[in-house]
Amino acid sequence: MTSRPLQERDDRELLRLHVEGDPDAFGELFRRHRDRMWAVALRTTGHRELAADCVQDAFISAFRRAGSYRGDAAVTTWLHRIVVNACLDRLRRDRPTTPLPEREPADGRDQHASAETRLDVREALDRLPEGQRLALVLVDMHGLSVAEAAIVLEVAEGTVKSRCSRGREALAAMLRERSGQP
Amino acid sequence: MSTPPVPPRGPHDPEQGDPGIRPELDDPTGIRALLSGLGDPGPMPPDLVDRINASIAAEQAARANHDDRVVPLHGRRTPGWQKYGLVAAAVAGLAIGVPALLGTGPQDVMASLSRSSNDSAGAASSAQEAPLASPPAASLTPGTLATPSTAGTGARATGAVGRVTMVATGTGYTSAGLATQARDVLLSGSASSTTGAGGDDARDADGLRDCLTAMGVPAWTPVVADLATYDGTRAVVAVVSSDTGQTVYAVPTWCDATHARALAGPLPIH
Numbered sequence: 235m236t237s238r239p240l241q242e243r244d245d246r247e248l249l250r251l252h253v254e255g256d257p258d259a260f261g262e263l264f265r266r267h268r269d270r271m272w273a274v275a276l277r278t279t280g281h282r283e284l285a286a287d288c289v290q291d292a293f294i295s296a297f298r299r300a301g302s303y304r305g306d307a308a309v310t311t312w313l314h315r316i317v318v319n320a321c322l323d324r325l326r327r328d329r330p331t332t333p334l335p336e337r338e339p340a341d342g343r344d345q346h347a348s349a350e351t352r353l354d355v356r357e358a359l360d361r362l363p364e365g366q367r368l369a370l371v372l373v374d375m376h377g378l379s380v381a382e383a384a385i386v387l388e389v390a391e392g393t394v395k396s397r398c399s400r401g402r403e404a405l406a407a408m409l410r411e412r413s414g415q416p
Numbered sequence: 417m418s419t420p421p422v423p424p425r426g427p428h429d430p431e432q433g434d435p436g437i438r439p440e441l442d443d444p445t446g447i448r449a450l451l452s453g454l455g456d457p458g459p460m461p462p463d464l465v466d467r468i469n470a471s472i473a474a475e476q477a478a479r480a481n482h483d484d485r486v487v488p489l490h491g492r493r494t495p496g497w498q499k500y501g502l503v504a505a506a507v508a509g510l511a512i513g514v515p516a517l518l519g520t521g522p523q524d525v526m527a528s529l530s531r532s533s534n535d536s537a538g539a540a541s542s543a544q545e546a547p548l549a550s551p552p553a554a555s556l557t558p559g560t561l562a563t564p565s566t567a568g569t570g571a572r573a574t575g576a577v578g579r580v581t582m583v584a585t586g587t588g589y590t591s592a593g594l595a596t597q598a599r600d601v602l603l604s605g606s607a608s609s610t611t612g613a614g615g616d617d618a619r620d621a622d623g624l625r626d627c628l629t630a631m632g633v634p635a636w637t638p639v640v641a642d643l644a645t646y647d648g649t650r651a652v653v654a655v656v657s658s659d660t661g662q663t664v665y666a667v668p669t670w671c672d673a674t675h676a677r678a679l680a681g682p683l684p685i686h
Contacts, residue, residue, distance in 0.1 A: 255479075257476050257480065260472060260476075261469070261472055264468065264469070264472060268459075268460045268465065268468070269458075269459045269460050271460075272457070272459070272460035272461075272464070273456065273457045276457050277457070286461075286464050286467075289460070289464070289468070290464070290467060290468050290471060291674055292674075293468050293471070293472065294468075294471055294472070294475060294674070295672075295673070295674035295675075297472060297475050298475065298673070298674075299672075299673070299674075302622070302623075319617075319670050319672075319675055320674065320675065322670070322675075323670075323674075323675035323677065326677075327677060355450060355451070355454060356454075359451075370447075370451060373448075374447070374448045374451040374452055375451050375452060375454065377452070388669070388670070398448075401447075402443055402445040402447035402448060403445055405445070405447045406445040406446070406447050
């Protein structure tokens with residue numbers, strides 16, 4: 235029986251192969267999900283260097299702890315959780331002593347006036363409580379379902395919904411205030 | 417400064433069943449659409465890709481070189497086998513009324529040792545340890561561990577080595593009274609053990625062991641831990657028994673090998 239190439243294996247198979255000792259399976263998982271996890275880290279931390287450290291920590295942690303993956307959530311959800319926890323740990327432990335540089339633009343390739351808009355939104359996002367900000371990053375920016383976000387954040391689905399709702403209201407209020415709108 | 421107008425509803429019609437949109441996420445503020453329209457940060461930078469690939473390769477090389485015949489024991493940074501007698505004596509004090517610490521056999525000891533030693537997530541702490549020598553094979557066979565010599569209760573402690581016992585008392589621990597509360601709640605014998613939350617962090621016995629090991633707690637030390645709150649925040653309060661006595665830690669529930677952090681402790685329990 236010929237063995238299928240790693241690229242054709244689903245995430246759970248790759249993780250299982252990795253746990254069983256396949257030397258290349260985890261590399262394929264990394265290749266497959268690295269951009270998304272980079273985006274999560276960047277949007278969670280807002281700091282490029284911090285995000286790089288966090289996402290590296292996260293993938294090494296995932297490599298080592300693959301045996302603890304129980305399969306009750308998607309592998310991507312599991313990875314999201316590891317990345318978010320790595321970011322939170324760094325943010326809480328290593329609060330930068332120097333001011334953070336200007337926030338990373340959400341899309342560095344778009345150089346038009348909407349960059350200012352993105353900056354407003356990101357600054358407002360930064361001012362939200364951590365729980366609300368993370369809920370919006372995961373649900374609104376990364377498209378996770380409420381159920382997936384609840385697993386990542388280790389809270390109830392209702393909590394995710396209320397954090398999203400309150401976070402959006404707070405953001406809208408901040409943006410209205412900036413624009414002088416009533 | 418321009419401020420984006422409140423955008424119209426999201427671009428996707430919920431009736432079309434787009435998996436990214438949920439009816440329950442109906443958003444009158446329009447913020448969801450605004451956030452989702454901010455754009456992609458782009459791919460992971462190539463230098464970071466290379467850096468992580470190199471780290472993965474290093475991890476893979478370390479894994480490939482691991483001698484499966486050797487059971488690396490974190491506790492062997494000290495000549496540890498003879499310490500089991502002292503550990504047993506310390507554990508005897510914990511064993512009063514804590515059912516989970518009683519009635520265990522050598523197989524549980526082996527399982528505990530194997531679990532704590534083979535968990536590669538603990539490698540972060542073991543990376544700084546001196547190279548571990550493999551013990552004589554005979555010392556890994558059941559029945560060779562020290563039995564309590566000074567225990568006053570007669571409790572068998574062989575099964576308690578390295579064991580993590582989880583309870584869920586719902587106690588609200590405070591920074592002002594942590595050590596006293598831990599003594600009264602966890603060492604009184606009144607708490608019943610639980611199976612833990614089943615996660616891979618401090619809410620689970622294995623995850624808590626990883627967390628504590630990453631903070632330098634030897635893997636052979638028995639632990640009794642409470643899923644509770646600390647100063648109003650969900651936390652795990654853990655009493656660690658060693659040959660020098662008992663100490664208490666409060667750790668966040670998300671604490672694990674890579675994100676090891678103490679909210680409080682180690683504090684001695686008197």
